[in-house]
Amino acid sequence: MFGFFSRKSKEASEKKSQAAEDKRGVLVPLIVVPRSKIEQGDGEAFHLVFAVMQFVVTIVSKGLYRHSEINPKAMEVFHADQYSLEVKNGGHSQFIHNAGSEIHTMIANARAGLSACGAKGQLATLEKMSAWIAKHPDEAAKQTGFEGGRDDFLDALDDAFYEADDAMPMEDLLARWIASWPDLQIVDDDNYDDAIDRLVLSNPQREARLFHDSVGKLVRQMLSQREVGAGLACATISPSEIKLGFGMARMLDIEGEKQMVFQLRTDAEELRLCASTKTHVAVYEYVAPEDPPVMRPGDNPLGANAPRVGTLLGRAEQSEIETAIQLSEQNHAPVAVDLLLRKAGFDPLGAIVSANSVAQTAEGPVVNWVVLASDRTFLSLSSPNGSVLLCGEDYEKLAEATMLELGAHFDRSAAAR
Structure with a gap:
């Protein structure tokens, strides 16, 4: 008998401990919105929903808080509204494609938000989409939101x-729910920026995460097949871009x-188009769409106002x-670019890196990278013995770093996650 109550007490204690741990994990318990978003005279619900969306984006992008550290209700609104926006823009197919590896987290948050605000019809379509993904993972992976990458079942869900x-706008329901939150902090518009800045600077992990994110952005540019391929292809254009x-x-x-073709910005004045395949990455001329768009027999409305692929300009195998x-x-x-820029006295956080070439030297193969940072252009050479940062027409050496x-x-970057 006593053993039973002792065991029950232990379980309750563990639950209490877990709850306390979860609470400690939330570093941003209040959701801050400007007063004008509550008191908009036009009665439009999107003002308040947008304010919460903007709060999440700012806290994540500037404060570098992780989603799990933000009041979960804010994330539930964020992903519920994101679901709605994606469906209205390109359908459930686009939502699945753009969600990528975050699909299950986004569905879970959207489900919680839609349930809490009473959006039963939209919740039903979300659940059907979720069930379809679970049953057809291979088909889900093929979704793009564009012609040739859309499943008929998902198109039917769009209509639903x-x-x-139309029967019950989600934004109205979300706004009504948001307004009822006890943890909604309404501040005067003049004080809003200061309130956000205080939250941004109060993140104890922010400096470490700035460092980690700086390297992470460089990794995405320097280890991605499409990014690296596009850079190498641009370098083959005459004159090089x-x-x-x-x-x-x-x-x-x-x-x-x-x-699948991406718009590509280079240092040329004109837009480019880029296609990445299993065998190569190619850069093409961007042929602007007709204005106004002309619909021809058999054309898909989703393809209206689309550019055309022009002349092949550059290619990387x-x-x-x-x-x-x-x-x-x-x-x-990637780590080298971050460290070299810091050594040379430049901020690496917004650096843009474009692969230029792979050269064989006496020291071994060297990868040359064009680096744009702090409104200046650099050349970074990465070799088995270390890396150097050069600048100017005479390739002045600004910094170097050994492999050690x-x-x-x-290691410092990896530890700063």
């Missing part, structure tokens, strides 16, 4: 979602075959791309 949202960043993607026709990525991993190239230094910098 619109019908539910520097890859800056990717824009929206569409399924476009390339030599009679539909391919998969073998060269793989070599550059492999060498970059071995030689800690790079290994230590890598």
Whole structure:
């Protein structure tokens, strides 16, 4: 008898301990919104929902808080509204594609938010989508939101979602729920920025995460097949160009075959298009869409106002791309760019890196990277013996780092997650 109560007491204690641990994990318990979003005279619900969305984006992007450290209700609204926005923009197919590896977390949060606010119709479509993903994982992985990457079942769910949202708009329900939160902190508009800044600076992990995120952004640019391939392809254009960043993607026709094509910004004045395949990455001229768009017989409305793929400008073969990525991993190239810029006195956080070439030298293979940071252009050389940062027409050496230094910098970055 006493043993039973003792065991029960222990279980209750464990639950209490777990609850306390969960509470400690939330570093941002209050959700801060400007007073004007509550008192908008037009009665539009989206003002309040947008305020919560904006709060989450700011706290994550500037404060570097993780989603699990933010009041869960804010994340539930965030993902519920994101679900709605994605479906309205490109359907359930687009939502699945854009969610990627975060799909299950997003569905769980959206489910909680839709349940709490009473959006029964939209919750039903979410649940059907979730069940379809579980039953058809291979098909789910093929979804793009564009022609050729849309499942008929998901298109039918889009119609059901619109019908539910017409009957009872999700934003109205979310706004009503948000307004009832006891942990909603309403501040005067003049004080809003200061309130957010205090939250941003109060994150005890922010400085360490700034360091980790700086290296992480470089890793994404320097170890991605599409990113590295686009840089190498741009370097083959005459005159050579520097890859800056990717824009929206569409399924476009390339030599009679539909391919996923991304808008690409380079240091040239014109936009480019980039296609990444299993054998190569290619950069093409961007042919602007007709204005106004012309719908031809048999055209898909989703393809209206789409650009066309023009002349091939540059191309990088998969073998060269793989070599550059492999060498970059071995030689800690992303960490090198971060450390070299810091040594030279420049901020690495917003650096843009474009692969330029792989060269054979007496010291072994060297990967050359064009680095844009602090409104200046640098050249980073990554080799088996270390890395150097050069600048100017005469390639003045600004900083260098040995492999021992790079290994230590890598360890510090990994520990700062």
